[in-house]
Amino acid sequence: MSIPLAERLRPRTLDELVGQKHLTGKGSVLRSAIEHGKIPSIILWGPPGSGKTTIANIIAHTLKAPFFTLSAISSGVKDVREVIDEAKKTAGTILFIDEIHRFNKGQQDALLGAVEKGTIRLIGATTENPSFEVNSALLSRCQVYVLKPLDEKDLILLLDHAITTDEDLKKRKIELTQTAAMLKISGGDARKLLNLLELIVDSFPGEGKITITDDFVMETAQRRIALYDKKGEQHYDIISAFIKSMRGSDPNAAVYWLARMIEGGEDVKFIARRMVILASEDIGNANPTALVLANATFDAVNKIGYPESQLILSQCATYLASSPKSNSATTAIGRAMEAVRQFGDLLVPLHIRNAPTRLMKELDYGKNYEYSHSFENNFSEQEYLPEEISGSKFYDPGHNAREEELRKYLKGLWKEKYGY
Numbered sequence: 001m002s003i004p005l006a007e008r009l010r011p012r013t014l015d016e017l018v019g020q021k022h023l024t025g026k027g028s029v030l031r032s033a034i035e036h037g038k039i040p041s042i043i044l045w046g047p048p049g050s051g052k053t054t055i056a057n058i059i060a061h062t063l064k065a066p067f068f069t070l071s072a073i074s075s076g077v078k079d080v081r082e083v084i085d086e087a088k089k090t091a092g093t094i095l096f097i098d099e100i101h102r103f104n105k106g107q108q109d110a111l112l113g114a115v116e117k118g119t120i121r122l123i124g125a126t127t128e129n130p131s132f133e134v135n136s137a138l139l140s141r142c143q144v145y146v147l148k149p150l151d152e153k154d155l156i157l158l159l160d161h162a163i164t165t166d167e168d169l170k171k172r173k174i175e176l177t178q179t180a181a182m183l184k185i186s187g188g189d190a191r192k193l194l195n196l197l198e199l200i201v202d203s204f205p206g207e208g209k210i211t212i213t214d215d216f217v218m219e220t221a222q223r224r225i226a227l228y229d230k231k232g233e234q235h236y237d238i239i240s241a242f243i244k245s246m247r248g249s250d251p252n253a254a255v256y257w258l259a260r261m262i263e264g265g266e267d268v269k270f271i272a273r274r275m276v277i278l279a280s281e282d283i284g285n286a287n288p289t290a291l292v293l294a295n296a297t298f299d300a301v302n303k304i305g306y307p308e309s310q311l312i313l314s315q316c317a318t319y320l321a322s323s324p325k326s327n328s329a330t331t332a333i334g335r336a337m338e339a340v341r342q343f344g345d346l347l348v349p350l351h352i353r354n355a356p357t358r359l360m361k362e363l364d365y366g367k368n369y370e371y372s373h374s375f376e377n378n379f380s381e382q383e384y385l386p387e388e389i390s391g392s393k394f395y396d397p398g399h400n401a402r403e404e405e406l407r408k409y410l411k412g413l414w415k416e417k418y419g420y
Contacts, residue, residue, distance in 0.1 A: 006194040019154040041122040046147025049189030052125035056096040072102035100124035101133035149188025181214035251321035272298040286326035286400040326398030346386035
């Protein structure tokens with residue numbers, strides 16, 4: 001199998017590295033540490049394709065140190081402990097953990113002792129803010145370096161370097177007449193840019209000259225890869241289509257738009273968060289289990305990450321799309337908020353106020369409150385709203401099986417007060 005272009009061109013020295021000059025340029029803190037062999041445990045925080053793995057490999061190559069790599073997606077505490085046991089045999093061992101933010105607390109805790117004692121030098125790579133995703137105890141033992149997306153100058157330099165130095169590409173006589181489309185699609189991701197270049201070159205049959213234009217890049221990209229700009233207009237269009245498909249009870253459309261986001265590398269948290277919102281906004285009490293599943297999905301994908309998360313996201317999306325729909329909870333809070341804006345800060349009725357002090361009791365706080373569980377059916381027909389809005393109906397159950405049961409129950413309790 002042919003080695004991918006991005007891997008063939010992976011830099012082996014700091015001088016070969018494109019971008020991140022604030023970290024690896026002459027006189028920079030990280031470069032000085034590498035050149036003097038004084039590398040502490042570090043966290044490399046930056047977007048995909050910015051050079052985190054490459055810098056880790058350069059450090060290991062420069063220091064000629066034992067180098068172990070683990071992926072937080074597929075590795076567990078057992079794998080960490082095995083590396084630590086090996087590291088005890090050789091001083092200076094480096095452990096590189098890709099996507100370290102995917103490690104749970106137990107997995108991160110397993111690293112603490114070895115990092116603190118210097119048994120291993122940890123290099124963690126993350127696309128997420130380590131302040132939120134890495135345990136404070138582990139984070140305090142590491143130096144954090146922030147990587148930036150590659151800018152246009154860096155990306156063009158990378159393209160020129162690939163075309164003029166790669167043994168396979170040099171044979172193809174490539175002419176880059178336009179680069180705007182490739183730069184836009186790559187989004188500052190070096191790996192994505194090189195993969196796209198390789199895809200474009202492979203689209204030209206034979207051994208003749210290759211002229212790359214923006215039109216050809218866009219045509220090829222849309223035909224061969226899922227074009228998805230996480231920061232642009234299409235990002236919002238696709239998430240809108242995803243939400244509206246679930247709201248519209250079309251699981252087939254929902255899972256298609258989900259696949260588009262997954263292929264485009266959308267953050268699993270973003271997708272899961274939107275499904276949690278939809279579970280209340282568009283399903284609500286028509287199927288309360290929807291919120292339970294959506295919340296469990298959010299927790300699960302945070303622990304697992306890609307690629308396995310696509311299975312969990314698919315289960316949840318198809319379930320939500322197939323659930324009965326109701327926006328009654330959404331309209332209820334909307335009506336209540338409008339009442340708050342219209343009437344201002346109305347006083348809480350005295351009988352349902354809290355009375356923790358003697359003075360409050362003397363002022364009749366809590367007086368004549370009827371404890372619901374002391375009455376038949378655990379219900380007492382007393383007033384809970386301020387007098388000015390007494391009888392206002394904010395929640396109107398939807399016309400679905402579950403909420404019709406709620407409507408019947410509420411009508412039996414409140415008779416005609418709220419018009420159920």
